[in-house]
Amino acid sequence: MRLPFVRIAALLLVCSPLLFPMTQISAESTEPAAQPALTDRQIAVVIDDFGNGMTGTEEMFSLPIRFTAAVMPFMPTTKRDAQLAHEKGLDVIVHMPMEPNRGKRSWLGPGAITTDLPDEEIRRRVEAAIADVPFAIGMNNHMGSKATSDERVMRIVLSVVKQHGMFFLDSRTTWKSVIPKLAAELGVPQLSNHVFLDDVYTAQHIAKQMGVVQQHINAHEACVTIGHVGPPGKKTAAVLRDSIPQLSRKAAFVKLSELLVPSSEKDIIPHP
Numbered sequence: 001m002r003l004p005f006v007r008i009a010a011l012l013l014v015c016s017p018l019l020f021p022m023t024q025i026s027a028e029s030t031e032p033a034a035q036p037a038l039t040d041r042q043i044a045v046v047i048d049d050f051g052n053g054m055t056g057t058e059e060m061f062s063l064p065i066r067f068t069a070a071v072m073p074f075m076p077t078t079k080r081d082a083q084l085a086h087e088k089g090l091d092v093i094v095h096m097p098m099e100p101n102r103g104k105r106s107w108l109g110p111g112a113i114t115t116d117l118p119d120e121e122i123r124r125r126v127e128a129a130i131a132d133v134p135f136a137i138g139m140n141n142h143m144g145s146k147a148t149s150d151e152r153v154m155r156i157v158l159s160v161v162k163q164h165g166m167f168f169l170d171s172r173t174t175w176k177s178v179i180p181k182l183a184a185e186l187g188v189p190q191l192s193n194h195v196f197l198d199d200v201y202t203a204q205h206i207a208k209q210m211g212v213v214q215q216h217i218n219a220h221e222a223c224v225t226i227g228h229v230g231p232p233g234k235k236t237a238a239v240l241r242d243s244i245p246q247l248s249r250k251a252a253f254v255k256l257s258e259l260l261v262p263s264s265e266k267d268i269i270p271h272p
């Protein structure tokens with residue numbers, strides 16, 4: 001099964017977060033004035049849309065860095081991709097399909113969270129998604145510009161996430177996201193995406209976005225950046241691979257769970 005949703009989602013819905021302020025991790029606001037050495041800095045690469053046998057899957061898994069694999073539930077290669085990621089020592093998170101403001105419901109894939117669902121059905125779908133993705137320790141949203149701005153919906157989603165001892169990465173597909181506020185209220189570990197790498201599927205654009213990651217890491221302790229398997233997958237993997245030597249001099253490539261370790265309380269939620 002090849003769904004068109006990834007391509008369209010990336011085109012329509014992923015680009016807008018680039019306009020957002022790039023200071024979502026609580027680190028920046030709570031850290032003392034002294035700046036750490038550049039080598040103490042951290043880059044957390046998250047690759048979305050695993051689970052559907054998408055282009056670039058192999059290239060991503062062969063990258064010589066630690067990253068986080070966001071795997072969609074209920075897909076043909078959900079189990080295989082989660083298993084592979086786990087075997088490679090990567091973090092696995094559930095890539096939860098959630099309703100966007102624009103676009104067809106069919107782009108979302110199965111088991112999606114939509115804002116017309118009653119409370120119990122939302123809870124059931126989140127539970128089912130978590131159960132379907134082996135080794136998952138967290139969750140982020142696939143699309144979701146509508147659902148992540150809905151307090152009722154996100155309160156239920158984050159409550160289930162909390163019950164499973166997971167964290168939530170806000171992909172930031174809308175500036176109206178209520179995730180930081182609710183995660184703080186509910187005590188759910190939370191991080192936010194800073195840079196989408198491949199909202200436009202050209203090597204030139206992806207390389208430009210890697211430059212944005214570089215700038216971010218020059219000014220902040222940590223950068224969370226999201227790329228995708230699927231239409232841009234091979235290009236994104238190639239640009240990532242090429243950028244490793246230079247970026248490694250500035251920061252360590254880490255998994256999301258490493259941004260949440262107690263020793264670096266700066267990176268722990270809750271977001272203000």
Ligand SMILES: [Zn+2]
Nearest residue numbers: 048049142143
């Ligand atoms: Zn996605």
